[in-house]
Amino acid sequence: MSDQLDLAPATDLLTSQEYFVNMGPQHPSTHGVLRLVLTIDGEIIRKVEPHIGYIHRSIEKMCEKDTYRQIVHLTDRMDYLSCHINNEAVCLAVEQALQIEVPERVKVIRTIIDELTRLASHQLWWGVMGMDLGAITSFLYGFRDREMINDIFEETCGARLTMNYNVPGGLMFDIHPNFQKRTKDFVAHFKTKLPEYDQLLSDNPIFRARTEGIGYMSKEDAVAYGVTGPSGRASGFACDVRKRHPYGMYPQVDFKEVLMTDGDCFARYKARILEMWESLRIIEQLIDNIPEGDFQAPTKQVIKLPKGEFYQRVETARGDFGVYIISDGNKSPYRLKFRSPGFSNLFVLDKVARGSKLADLVAIMSTFDYVMPDIDR
Amino acid sequence: MNNEALLQLLTTWAEGLETEENAQYLNVRVPAAQLHDFAFRLKNDEATSFDYLFCLSGVDWPEYMEVVYHLESTQHGHCLVLKSRTDGREDPRLDTVCDIWPTADAHEREAYDMFGIRFNNHPDLRRLLLTDDWEGYPMRKDYKDEINMIEL
Amino acid sequence: MYDFTTLVQSIGNFLHGQFSPGVATALEWTLVILVYLALYAILGLVLVYVERRVCAFFQLRLGPNRVGWAGTAQTVADALKLLLKEPVTVNKADKLLYNLAPFIITLAALTVISLVPFAKGLQAFDINIGLLFIVAVSSLGVVGILLAGWSSNNKYALIGAMRSGAQIVSYELSVGLSLLTMVLLTGTLQLSTIIETQANGWWIFKGHVPAIIAFFLYLTASIAEINRGPFDLPEAESELTAGFHTEYSGLKFAFFFLAEFVNMFTVAAIATTVFLGGWMPFHLGDWAGFNAVMDFVPPILWFFLKVSAVIFLMMWFKWTFPRLRIDQLLKLEWKYLMPLNLMNLVFTAILVYLGWHG
Numbered sequence: 001m002s003d004q005l006d007l008a009p010a011t012d013l014l015t016s017q018e019y020f021v022n023m024g025p026q027h028p029s030t031h032g033v034l035r036l037v038l039t040i041d042g043e044i045i046r047k048v049e050p051h052i053g054y055i056h057r058s059i060e061k062m063c064e065k066d067t068y069r070q071i072v073h074l075t076d077r078m079d080y081l082s083c084h085i086n087n088e089a090v091c092l093a094v095e096q097a098l099q100i101e102v103p104e105r106v107k108v109i110r111t112i113i114d115e116l117t118r119l120a121s122h123q124l125w126w127g128v129m130g131m132d133l134g135a136i137t138s139f140l141y142g143f144r145d146r147e148m149i150n151d152i153f154e155e156t157c158g159a160r161l162t163m164n165y166n167v168p169g170g171l172m173f174d175i176h177p178n179f180q181k182r183t184k185d186f187v188a189h190f191k192t193k194l195p196e197y198d199q200l201l202s203d204n205p206i207f208r209a210r211t212e213g214i215g216y217m218s219k220e221d222a223v224a225y226g227v228t229g230p231s232g233r234a235s236g237f238a239c240d241v242r243k244r245h246p247y248g249m250y251p252q253v254d255f256k257e258v259l260m261t262d263g264d265c266f267a268r269y270k271a272r273i274l275e276m277w278e279s280l281r282i283i284e285q286l287i288d289n290i291p292e293g294d295f296q297a298p299t300k301q302v303i304k305l306p307k308g309e310f311y312q313r314v315e316t317a318r319g320d321f322g323v324y325i326i327s328d329g330n331k332s333p334y335r336l337k338f339r340s341p342g343f344s345n346l347f348v349l350d351k352v353a354r355g356s357k358l359a360d361l362v363a364i365m366s367t368f369d370y371v372m373p374d375i376d377r
Numbered sequence: 378m379n380n381e382a383l384l385q386l387l388t389t390w391a392e393g394l395e396t397e398e399n400a401q402y403l404n405v406r407v408p409a410a411q412l413h414d415f416a417f418r419l420k421n422d423e424a425t426s427f428d429y430l431f432c433l434s435g436v437d438w439p440e441y442m443e444v445v446y447h448l449e450s451t452q453h454g455h456c457l458v459l460k461s462r463t464d465g466r467e468d469p470r471l472d473t474v475c476d477i478w479p480t481a482d483a484h485e486r487e488a489y490d491m492f493g494i495r496f497n498n499h500p501d502l503r504r505l506l507l508t509d510d511w512e513g514y515p516m517r518k519d520y521k522d523e524i525n526m527i528e529l
Numbered sequence: 530m531y532d533f534t535t536l537v538q539s540i541g542n543f544l545h546g547q548f549s550p551g552v553a554t555a556l557e558w559t560l561v562i563l564v565y566l567a568l569y570a571i572l573g574l575v576l577v578y579v580e581r582r583v584c585a586f587f588q589l590r591l592g593p594n595r596v597g598w599a600g601t602a603q604t605v606a607d608a609l610k611l612l613l614k615e616p617v618t619v620n621k622a623d624k625l626l627y628n629l630a631p632f633i634i635t636l637a638a639l640t641v642i643s644l645v646p647f648a649k650g651l652q653a654f655d656i657n658i659g660l661l662f663i664v665a666v667s668s669l670g671v672v673g674i675l676l677a678g679w680s681s682n683n684k685y686a687l688i689g690a691m692r693s694g695a696q697i698v699s700y701e702l703s704v705g706l707s708l709l710t711m712v713l714l715t716g717t718l719q720l721s722t723i724i725e726t727q728a729n730g731w732w733i734f735k736g737h738v739p740a741i742i743a744f745f746l747y748l749t750a751s752i753a754e755i756n757r758g759p760f761d762l763p764e765a766e767s768e769l770t771a772g773f774h775t776e777y778s779g780l781k782f783a784f785f786f787l788a789e790f791v792n793m794f795t796v797a798a799i800a801t802t803v804f805l806g807g808w809m810p811f812h813l814g815d816w817a818g819f820n821a822v823m824d825f826v827p828p829i830l831w832f833f834l835k836v837s838a839v840i841f842l843m844m845w846f847k848w849t850f851p852r853l854r855i856d857q858l859l860k861l862e863w864k865y866l867m868p869l870n871l872m873n874l875v876f877t878a879i880l881v882y883l884g885w886h887g
Contacts, residue, residue: 052506053506058516060516061515096401223429224428226431239429309404309458311402311458313431322432324432324434337434339432339447343483343484344480346483347483376506
């Protein structure tokens with residue numbers, strides 16, 4: 001930002017000049033180390049060019065040296081808000097390759113944990129969304145409720161941020177005796193708090209004015225740019241992996257795929273709010289029906305995948321997450337590719353934000369819910 | 378459309394199509410020269426309409442580079458894995474598909490960044506994750522970095 | 530009701546008795562300046578503390594309510610942090626303007642509080658064009674903001690400053706017009722006389738609908754004028770990092786920070802003076818007993834109670850609403866507030882012409 005303001009003398013008082021602004025990598029609303037080079041005319045955005053890689057750790061290269069059991073623990077460092085779901089993706093890929101049938105108990109617990117993770121992620125997103133639009137109060141409200149989920153996770157797996165609970169073949173250990181009670185407490189608590197979210201933001205006229213009709217993305221664009229997750233579904237792109245390529249207990253539980261048609265910031269906002277209700281429904285259906293049994297299927301200590309290619313898709317809080325493993329029969333993969341939802345979601349930004357105001361860009365970025373480690377990997 | 382019918386249809390579209398058995402998804406490899414036309418048809422033909430490219434990965438094999446396209450049709454719900462090999466490893470080149478699937482733009486930049494695969498006709502082929510003055514392509518198997526990589 | 534005029538006059542007489550007239554006047558001025566500087570600093574500290582606590586209550590924050598006795602240590606920590614921070618200077622900044630900007634803002638804020646009547650006779654500067662002077666001087670602050678934004682050589686700061694310019698020029702109209710409505714009712718611009726006219730009832734009660742409309746218009750417009758949330762676009766942190774004061778740190782930043790809080794106090798003080806009866810106690814018709822109890826509370830306390838209520842309202846706004854966008858902000862002013870204000874003005878003029886006002 002320190003480069004000299006080099007404005008040539010205006011020949012005519014009414015002509016305007018476009019100029020560049022470096023938004024990031026240190027900026028309060030880029031949610032990490034994203035750098036956007038903006039071409040601006042006054043406050044109107046003419047072009048957005050994302051520059052990424054500031055938190056690139058080459059996780060894919062590291063995976064080529066690691067065993068499959070180790071790889072699981074790298075995935076939660078990517079999208080740290082969907083850590084359990086990322087872990088599950090690798091576990092499912094390995095289980096698919098080895099043709100391990102995990103016990104029913106594992107499936108149920110995994111699904112509950114997935115939905116809790118999704119809820120925690122959406123709560124944080126909701127808080128940050130409000131803060132980006134200037135309503136700082138929502139930030140702390142979101143964190144208040146997320147804290148309960150973090151407590152459950154801490155009791156279950158011992159960590160609060162980069163959590164690891166899934167291992168190939170099942171779970172690391174059985175659930176804590178308090179797990180069911182605390183989850184039910186949380187569901188009861190959050191059912192009374194979720195309407196509060198609507199009262200504070202959704203029904204606020206200023207909030208509506210800031211989001212409705214802003215940042216429109218058509219369904220065609222969503223599909224063409226591969227925008228998945230709630231952001232894609234808000235444009236009408238039915239991309240929920242839980243419905244289209246089901247895994248875990250999702251085929252057995254009753255839940256709706258939230259689809260909207262407006263495609264603007266408010267639709268993306270609303271889609272996540274409605275998705276929270278659906279997550280609560282899924283948890284309610286499963287929490288009393290955790291079957292007895294083992295928490296792990298018997299697996300070898302050293303996992304060697306057969307020669308071949310395996311692709312596993314899961315639905316994280318941000319969308320379609322994929323693990324693509326090419327195995328040459330060794331204990332580490334020949335090539336491993338993570339398809340991160342944020343990566344595809346990011347590059348639609350230029351298309352969506354052009355012509356809107358600088359303040360709108362913040363709202364648009366917020367509703368796409370970027371997590372930078374997820375994008376850079 | 379089920380996989381057999383799809384494969385039947387696709388074999389009539391391009392010459393020298395190879396397929397792998399026992400794979401998770403239907404798996405076809407198309408010669409590099411025909412890649413762009415084939416991809417264009419996959420996207421635009423009513424019967425296939427693969428409009429959603431959900432993954433694009435570069436792979437470094439000992440003799441050549443390979444790019445893997447994972448495709449899905451939002452209309453029909455079927456999936457396809459499209460592969461194409463470059464000619465050798467020294468100057469790997471393939472045609473871009475970012476005019477067909479806009480999302481390929483960034484994915485191809487990443488593949489260029491990591492594997493050095495050059496995509497012909499790509500509008501803006503620059504380094505994506507690494508700095509502009511980075512030397513070498515880190516995801517290649519023969520990449521050496523004495524300082525940052527720890528060999529066990 | 531205690532009249533501060535006697536106290537002020539006795540100090541004046543004492544000084545004039547001891548020294549020659551020139552020296553005595555100079556000493557009087559120095560005394561006033563010192564008192565107001567102290568007031569400025571104390572107001573800043575107290576308001577930072579209040580803001581911290583109010584927002585902590587709204588937002589379930591734990592720290593500001595617990596650190597030290599009832600959260601007082603938080604203010605000390607804030608002040609220490611500001612004092613000890615490294616004053617970063619920008620290489621390519623316009624040094625003179627960059628250093629001048631905080632003082633212009635402080636000067637504007639300080640000049641305005643000199644007109645505020647805290648109690649009967651307790652007012653530094655009681656001129657007959659008081660309201661006009663306040664409106665004129667308070668908009669000088671924008672010069673400081675523009676200078677800060679321009680001289681920092683930072684694009685975010687520049688955008689913030691430009692926003693601030695557009696915003697203050699627009700909202701100044703509404704502030705002026707809503708105060709003008711009240712001038713029609715009171716028939717004077719002098720602040721002490723405005724308060725005297727409310728001896729038989731505050732304007733917000735006896736001024737009928739126009740006064741209530743004017744009160745809310747004034748509150749909205751003046752919050753926008755002092756760049757407080759939800760109208761804090763010039764420093765919108767999520768868009769412009771910190772807006773016009775992005776490149777300021779340490780004590781220079783503290784000047785902006787203090788000016789914002791003192792401006793908030795001024796706005797609340799003027800609202801109190803014009804609409805809520807200033808230091809006049811709350812009276813209810815013929816309830817002599819109740820009124821006597823109310824009279825027992827000293828006027829200066831009444832004044833600060835009312836000001837606190839208005840300030841609380843402003844904080845409530847800030848911690849509840851999201852921020853507007855710049856075009857929405859200007860639309861609100863030019864399409865809604867200003868026409869409403871003009872209509873209100875004409876309506877009040879008719880009321881006054883017919884002699885229906887209190």
